[in-house]
Amino acid sequence: MTLEIDRGKTTFRYAFSVVEDLKAWLDSQQDLTGFCFAGRSNVGKSSLINSLFGNGTARTSKTPGRTREINIFSFQLLDNENDEEPKLYYLFDLPGYGFAKVSKEMSQNWHELIGTVFGSITEKVGVVNLQDARHPNLEADFAFHDFLKNYDLPTFLAFNKIDKLKRQKDRASLEKLKPKLFSEYEWVKQIHFVSAEKRKGVPKLEEALVDFLLEFEK
Template sequence: MPTNPLQGAEFVLAAHRVNQLPADEGAEVAFAGRSNAGKSSALNALTGQKGLARTSKTPGRTQQMVAFSLPVVVRGETSQPVETRLIDLPGYGYAKVPDALRDHWRHEIDKYLHVRRSLRGVVLIVDIRHPLKEFDRMMLDFCLGTLLPCHVLMTKADKLSRNQAGQALATLRKDLGASSAITMQVFSASDGTGVDEARAAVMTLLEGDVRADVDIGRHW
C-alpha cells in the first residue's frame, strides 16, 4: 500500500439525486459539513491532489453529490475484494441558494444516509473555531442512533495556537461523551496538521463492517 492510500482518487460523477450515484456496492465514506468549514480543502489534502475537489472563496460551490473512486481495495461481506469510493456531499447551511434547492439537498442527504448500504462511515468537517451547528449535531445524532461510524475533523486548526486547538478538542470530547461510533481529531489542510491521522481514519472506516439496515422511516 502506498504511503498515502488515498492518493490516486479520481472523479467519477456528480449526482443531483441518490439514484444517480454509482451502484450501491463496495465501500464508501461520505464527507459532510457546512459550506464554509473547509470540506473541499480537506478532501484535497487527504488525497494529495490540490484540484480534486473544487475550493472557492465563495462557500457552497459543491452543489451535487460528487463521487471519487479510490485505488485501494478492501474486503467485502464475503471477504472478496471490493471497490472503494469517497462521496462529497453538498455543503449545507451557508450557501446563498434558493430555498427549494436547499430543501432538495437536505432531502437527498437524508435519503443517502438512510439507504446506502455501501456507506461505511462519515467524515464530518467542522470549523474548530466555532461551536457545533444544528446540521453538525443532526449528523452526529444520526450516526449515534444508527451506529454509523463518524470521524470528526476539526479543521482550520492553524488559525489557533496548539494549546487552543487542544482545548477545543477536549471540549468537543466532553460535549459528545464517550461513544465508539464517534472519533475526532484536530486538522489543518493548510499546514498538514493531522493529515496522516485522518487518512488512517478514512481507511479504518472503509475497512469497517457493512452497516446494518437502518430505520428508513426516521428522517431529520
C-alpha cells in the same frame, strides 16, 4: 506495511443533483465501501479532501453554498506488496450545509439528496464530518448531527484549521470538548484535530480511515 490512500488513483465518477438519478445509481451498486465527507460551507472540506486523496480531487468554490450536487469519486489503497487488482472504494463529497443564502427549494433538495445517500449506504461507508476548530459545534453542526443520528452510521469528527488556534488556551478548550461530544454524538467513533493547509494531523486521520476500510477486508 501500513497501507495508505493512493493519491494518484482517485478518479471522478459521477455528479448527482437529481434525487431519482442518485437513487438509481445507489440501487445498482453492491457492497459500497468508503466515506462521505460533510461539513458546513466554507469549512475547508475540499482542502481536506485534496490533502487526503490528491490535489485537484475536490473543486473549491469562491462562493460558499454554491455547490449543490453530490460528487462521487473512486479511490484505491496503495499496497506495493500485493500484485492483485486493488479494490475500489468510494468517496462521496456532499454539498455543504448551513449556508443561509440558499432558497427553501435548494435546502429541501439538500435534505433529499443527503437522506437518499445515508438511507442507502451501510456501516461500510463512514461519515467524516468536518467542522471549523475556531467555531466548533455551531447551530448548523448540531442540526446536521440531529439529521445524521437517524441513520446509525459510523462517524469521524474532524476539526479543521487547528493551526489557526494560536493560543494554547484555545487548543486546550477544544481538547476538553471531546468527552461532551462523545456523549452527545454516540455515533462518533473518533475525533481528530487537523490542518488541511499545513497537513497537521492529516496523516493520523488518514491512518484511521484506512484502518476503517481494512476492517471489512478481514
